[in-house]
Amino acid sequence: MPGGTGNTWDWATAAALAPHHPFALAGGLTAANLPEAVRASQAAGLDASSSLETAPGIKNPDAIRAFLEAAAALPPPPASFVWKGNS
Incomplete structure (x- = not known):
């Protein structure tokens, strides 16, 4: 799927990657x-x-604030997901 579409997809399909290849969703x-x-x-x-824009290229401060608050409320990723540099 090309980037920047703002479309959701079946996120569970990526779960098998998580233990071996941490990724950004x-x-x-x-x-x-x-x-x-x-x-x-x-x-x-x-x-x-x-998804944080009111129009293409125009960010919505309220949407950004809500997104960051929702992200801050999430549990931290497992320690195995912590970036350890190039290895």
């Missing part, structure tokens, strides 16, 4: 769906952009 992430997206995918990181 992207695709239609919002404050409302963030807990389910992280739970289903087991992502170590998050990437959001177009």
Whole structure:
């Protein structure tokens, strides 16, 4: 799927990667769906952009604030997901 679509997808399909290849999840992430997206995918990181805009290229401060608050409320990723540099 090309980036920047703002479309969600079946996040659970990525969960098998998580134990061996920590990844950042992207695709239609919002404050409302963030807990389910992280739970289903087991992502170590998050990437959001177009879902935080009121129009293409125009960021919505309220959406950004809500997204960051939702992200801060998530449990931390397992220690095995912590970046250890190039290895």
